[in-house]
Amino acid sequence: MNELQRAEYLSVLGVASYMPRFVLPLAPQPRQAELPPQEAAQPEPATPLQQMRAAVANPLPQSAAQMVVAPAEAGPAPQARATEAQVLRDIGAITEQTRVKPATQAAAVTQVAPPRQEVQPFVLSCWWLGEELLAVDSREPGAALPVEALFNNIARALGWHQLPREQDRLRWPLAENRFGPAADASEARDTCSSWLEAASARRPVKSIWLMGREARDFCAPVPLAQPVNDWNGIRVIAMPSLSQLLQEPQRKRALWQLLQKTYPEHTLPEKNRVK
Structure with missing residues (x-):
């Protein structure tokens, strides 16, 4: 109940109401009484003059009668249309002048073939010792070194000197062309690695020794990340060539x-160490 309603009820009941001018001792703190809600102000009706002015300001028809009798609005004058067309042409010309032209298309990149890595002719000596070993040695052409005797000593030190032995030799390139360019390294790698895979499939062995740079670079069936690598259950071992062991005897200890x-x-x- 708000204050006005309370005052009306008290007046109807004949009870005089009053408002204190100050707070009495031991009296509770006063509080603001609830005021009645304010009524929304009703807009005043427009006068005839205001209605006329609104009709003039709004050209749209206000009724069906006005829609019927309202004359059609005349189109723009020819001079106005010509002026508008000229403005549009000027705007188009300015836009064309200020347009950012795309950069010229970059020239097509010419694919450059990787440089050829030429490989000088080389010879690979191969030994099979039973089902234990296939040794591929990089032999230096023209070097008269006792590589056969050194290989026999290694086989004897391992107890393989009595195993059946077969020997072969692989020359690269297979057909030498004196008048053409030297063979490419990729061709040598494809040929030698294919030969090694075919040889190991024809005569299975437990170990493959790749001795020397040419044997390691062109015959390795797997990357030689470690001294001893695994390839389909076969141990592939990288080691110096027999010629290097003869020319640098101090490397025999590490090999042994x-x-x-x-x-x-x-x-x-x-x-029985290798000598």
């Missing part, structure tokens, strides 16, 4: 340690 670690069951005592 690698063989001892790889073939502990075949390694003979120290007295």
Whole structure:
């Protein structure tokens, strides 16, 4: 109940109401009484003059009668149309002048073939020792070194000297052309790796030795990330060539340690070390 209703009720009941001018001792704190809600102001009706002015300001028809009798609006004058067309042409010309032209198309990139990596002719000597080993050695042409004797000593140190032995030789390029360019490295890699895969399939072995740079670079069936690598259950071992071992005898110790670690069951005592 708001204050006005309370005052009306009290006046009807004959009870005089009053408002204190100050707060009495021990009296509760006064609080604001609820005021009646304000009524929304009703807009005043428009006068005839205001209605006329509104009709003049709004050219749209206000009734069906006006829609019937309202004359059609005349189109723009020919001079106005010509002026508008000229303005549009001027705007188009300015837009064409200020338009950012795309950059000229870059010249087509010419595909450049990778440089050829020429490979000089080389010879690979191959030995099969039973079902144990296929050794591929990079032989230096024209070097009269006792590589056969050194390989026999290695086979004896491992106890493989009595195994059936076969020997072969692979020359690259297969057909030498003296008048043409040297063979490419990719061709040598394809040919030698295919030959090694075919040879290991024809005569299965447990280990493959790739001895020397040419044997490692062109015959390896898998990347030689470690000294001993696995290829379909076959141990592929990278080691120096027999010619390098003869020219650098200090490398024999590292090779013998690698063989001892790889073939502990075949390694003979120290007295039979490779010499």
